[in-house]
Amino acid sequence: MNETHLPHIPQTKPRYSATFDPYTISEIERAAATGIYDIRGGGTKRKLPHFDDLVFLGASISRYPLEGYREKCGTDVVLGTRFAKKPIHLKTPVTIAGMSFGALSGNAKEALGRGATAVGTSTTTGDGGMTPEERGHSQTLVYQYLPSRYGMNLADLRKADAIEVVIGQGAKPGGGGMLLGQKISDRVAQMRNLPKGIDQRSACRHPDWTGPDDLEIKILELRELTNWEKPIYVKVGATRPYYDTALAVKAGADVVVLDGMQGGTAATQEVFIEHVGIPILAAIRPAVQALQDLGLHRKVQLIVSGGIRNGADVAKAMALGADAVAIGTAALIALGDNSPEFEDEYRKLGTTAGAYDDWHEGKDPAGITTQDPVLAARLDPVKAGRRLANYLSVLTLEAQTLARACGKSHLHNLEPEDLVALTIEAAAMAQVPLAGTSWIPGKNF
Amino acid sequence: MSAAQKTMENTVTFDLAAAPLRELNATLQGLDASTNQTAWSVHNPRGGHAIAVGLTAPIAVTIEGHAGYYCAGMNDGATVIINGSAGTGVAENMMSGLVHVKGDVSQSAGATAHGGLLIVDGNASARCGISMKGVNIVVKGNVGHMSAFMAQSGNLVICGDAGEALGDSLYEARLFVKGSVQSLGADCEVKEMSAEDKTILVDLLAKAGVDAKPEEFTRYGSARKLYNFHVDNAGAY
Ligand SMILES: Cc1cc2nc3c(=O)[nH]c(=O)nc-3n(C[C@H](O)[C@H](O)[C@H](O)COP(=O)(O)O)c2cc1C
Numbered sequence: 001m002n003e004t005h006l007p008h009i010p011q012t013k014p015r016y017s018a019t020f021d022p023y024t025i026s027e028i029e030r031a032a033a034t035g036i037y038d039i040r041g042g043g044t045k046r047k048l049p050h051f052d053d054l055v056f057l058g059a060s061i062s063r064y065p066l067e068g069y070r071e072k073c074g075t076d077v078v079l080g081t082r083f084a085k086k087p088i089h090l091k092t093p094v095t096i097a098g099m100s101f102g103a104l105s106g107n108a109k110e111a112l113g114r115g116a117t118a119v120g121t122s123t124t125t126g127d128g129g130m131t132p133e134e135r136g137h138s139q140t141l142v143y144q145y146l147p148s149r150y151g152m153n154l155a156d157l158r159k160a161d162a163i164e165v166v167i168g169q170g171a172k173p174g175g176g177g178m179l180l181g182q183k184i185s186d187r188v189a190q191m192r193n194l195p196k197g198i199d200q201r202s203a204c205r206h207p208d209w210t211g212p213d214d215l216e217i218k219i220l221e222l223r224e225l226t227n228w229e230k231p232i233y234v235k236v237g238a239t240r241p242y243y244d245t246a247l248a249v250k251a252g253a254d255v256v257v258l259d260g261m262q263g264g265t266a267a268t269q270e271v272f273i274e275h276v277g278i279p280i281l282a283a284i285r286p287a288v289q290a291l292q293d294l295g296l297h298r299k300v301q302l303i304v305s306g307g308i309r310n311g312a313d314v315a316k317a318m319a320l321g322a323d324a325v326a327i328g329t330a331a332l333i334a335l336g337d338n339s340p341e342f343e344d345e346y347r348k349l350g351t352t353a354g355a356y357d358d359w360h361e362g363k364d365p366a367g368i369t370t371q372d373p374v375l376a377a378r379l380d381p382v383k384a385g386r387r388l389a390n391y392l393s394v395l396t397l398e399a400q401t402l403a404r405a406c407g408k409s410h411l412h413n414l415e416p417e418d419l420v421a422l423t424i425e426a427a428a429m430a431q432v433p434l435a436g437t438s439w440i441p442g443k444n445f
Numbered sequence: 446m447s448a449a450q451k452t453m454e455n456t457v458t459f460d461l462a463a464a465p466l467r468e469l470n471a472t473l474q475g476l477d478a479s480t481n482q483t484a485w486s487v488h489n490p491r492g493g494h495a496i497a498v499g500l501t502a503p504i505a506v507t508i509e510g511h512a513g514y515y516c517a518g519m520n521d522g523a524t525v526i527i528n529g530s531a532g533t534g535v536a537e538n539m540m541s542g543l544v545h546v547k548g549d550v551s552q553s554a555g556a557t558a559h560g561g562l563l564i565v566d567g568n569a570s571a572r573c574g575i576s577m578k579g580v581n582i583v584v585k586g587n588v589g590h591m592s593a594f595m596a597q598s599g600n601l602v603i604c605g606d607a608g609e610a611l612g613d614s615l616y617e618a619r620l621f622v623k624g625s626v627q628s629l630g631a632d633c634e635v636k637e638m639s640a641e642d643k644t645i646l647v648d649l650l651a652k653a654g655v656d657a658k659p660e661e662f663t664r665y666g667s668a669r670k671l672y673n674f675h676v677d678n679a680g681a682y
Contacts, residue, residue: 036674036675148576149538149556149557149576149578152538152557153519153521153538153540153559154499154501154519154521154538154540155521157519180674181673192597193559193578193579193597193598194597194616195616195617195672197673198616198672198673199672199673199674203576203595207537207553207556207557207572207575207576207594208515208533208534208537208552208553208556208557208575209514209533209534214514214533217494217495217513217514217515218514218515220494220495221494221495221498221514221515221518224466224467224470224495224498224499225495225498225499225518225519226499227471227474228467
């Protein structure tokens with residue numbers, strides 16, 4: 001035997017490209033196979049500068065904290081004090097963002113109403129009109145006025161507690177709603193006045209006004225339609241927050257709703273979700289600045305949203321100048337979305353609990369983002385509402401904990417001075433100093 | 446109510462030069478279905494916005510002059526006659542009732558309206574019947590570009606000509622045009638006039654007092670090619 005043994009040559013490990021990573025490659029393959037863009041639900045998935053990049057300073061020798069048990073820390077908020085005859089009083093500044101019936105099941109809408117009502121906050125309709133389920137179970141209901149005007153009618157307008165004129169959403173500023181055929185059930189089709197089963201894309205521009213001067217007249221009409229009772233909100237996706245806030249105020253808004261790019265959606269092109277708009281962290285200060293420049297900070301209330309997950313996010317948003325926040329994705333998770341309980345089914349859909357985002361397909365194992373009656377029946381609105389109420393209470397308690405530590409007797413007394421940033425990006429965007437320095441990039445060099 | 450005066454014909458006249466819009470709308474909105482005071486006349490509208498919006502009582506309101514934006518907006522059961530022209534969004538989101546404009550109308554007439562009848566004796570500007578959801582609209586003159594854009598249901602009768610991109614991204618609304626069409630929008634095509642179409646058209650022409658025969662009109666509707674995402678339609682998205 002004279003077999004020559006070559007010396008063993010070590011193999012390099014397979015190495016993925018940072019540019020062409022496995023996800024990117026799978027997307028190229030998907031695009032090549034289908035010829036159509038990827039649509040999904042949820043918000044941005046990549047890492048962005050966010051509230052985690054800020055910390056509170058807490059009390060020290062120069063500041064004293066409040067006693068947890070004895071000293072009160074208020075959490076209530078009044079929205080719509082500028083022009084509305086009947087402003088809204090909420091016990092907690094955490095509101096439920098607009099999510100449509102259509103995108104969500106009737107049971108999910110009912111659960112949102114139950115949970116929010118239990119803790120004294122509001123829910124919001126969406127791109128599909130008002131359902132009796134949500135009006136019945138939401139003590140305070142904000143009615144969205146969208147470009148599509150699906151289901152819009154005078155009777156419902158008058159039943160609402162506030163009206164939210166939607167110009168845009170953080171997930172897709174400049175884009176319209178989208179509801180694919182699988183979710184256009186008989187009831188959804190009837191409410192929207194559309195053929196069943198079509199892939200429905202809502203208009204992105206309002207049909208009867210363009211620009212701030214028209215918006216002012218539209219708001220006048222909405223007030224005249226509703227006896228000047230209801231607060232009028234204007235919702236914008238975060239892109240040019242200083243000017244959008246100023247123009248919304250000029251047009252007569254009582255409340256400005258500002259939704260950052262992390263904000264969820266029921267269905268939009270992935271490219272839109274990940275590449276349009278700015279993070280909420282970067283949007284709050286310019287919006288507050290606009291209100292301050294107009295002498296209307298706290299008179300026109302500011303609600304912010306986009307990736308709010310816990311009481312720290314709530315407190316930080318408020319310290320930067322917001323009057324309240326709104327949650328979408330987190331509320332759905334509290335109801336049971338992406339629960340490990342359904343792992344087997346998520347696997348069958350080619351995903352896993354925690355990553356499921358095909359909310360547009362209507363196959364949600366948790367019965368939330370679906371119109372399939374069998375799946376929808378899985379969500380018990382009473383129990384899910386209870387979970388949401390628990391979660392909202394935790395958000396409020398956590399925010400209070402942080403406010404007390406900063407010596408604040410009300411969440412509204414939190415201020416930028418209570419915060420520092422852990423990264424230069426966050427310092428620049430939130431306009432608070434980099435921790436351990438007095439440096440705010442862009443402010444003092 | 447100082448601005449309102451009753452005439453011999455039992456019509457209440459409301460003068461917008463003497464009292465604010467809020468008073469007019471609050472008065473008209475406050476009437477219920479059983480009111481005996483069914484005839485109203487509004488003087489000096491002077492192009493004001495949001496006149497006679499949100500009416501639910503079966504009353505007849507005549508506006509003596511030109512109205513601004515959103516006149517008769519969200520009307521639900523009233524008859525509103527404008528003896529003049531109307532601005533953007535006349536009868537927007539009407540639920541039921543009749544709105545009759547004797548002059549011309551600006552953009553987005555009858556936008557998103559769910560029901561009722563809108564008659565325009567003159568011309569309508571761009572986006573007439575945009576996103577309409579069940580309303581009937583008869584325009585005796587011409588309509589501007591992008592009319593019936595994303596129109597969902599209902600009927601739009603155009604006795605004159607239509608501008609560019611008529612019926613773009615149309616759903617199930619029926620369009621009837623007597624004159625020429627500058628161009629059709631995406632997914633809008635000529636359809637055969639069915640017996641049902643004819644009945645609808647004859648009825649609307651009669652209601653609007655138009656002396657024309659259904660045979661003089663061409664019927665347009667949705668080709669329904671954009672109803673579901675398809676790679677071959679990418680250019681239209
Ligand atoms: C399922 C779902 C449906 C939504 N539908 C609407 C809608 O109809 N109208 C709207 O203005 N925003 C809609 N949004 C956006 C939310 O109102 C809100 O801006 C966003 O969810 C906030 O960000 P978050 O999800 O990170 O909390 C939707 C969001 C989700 C998750």
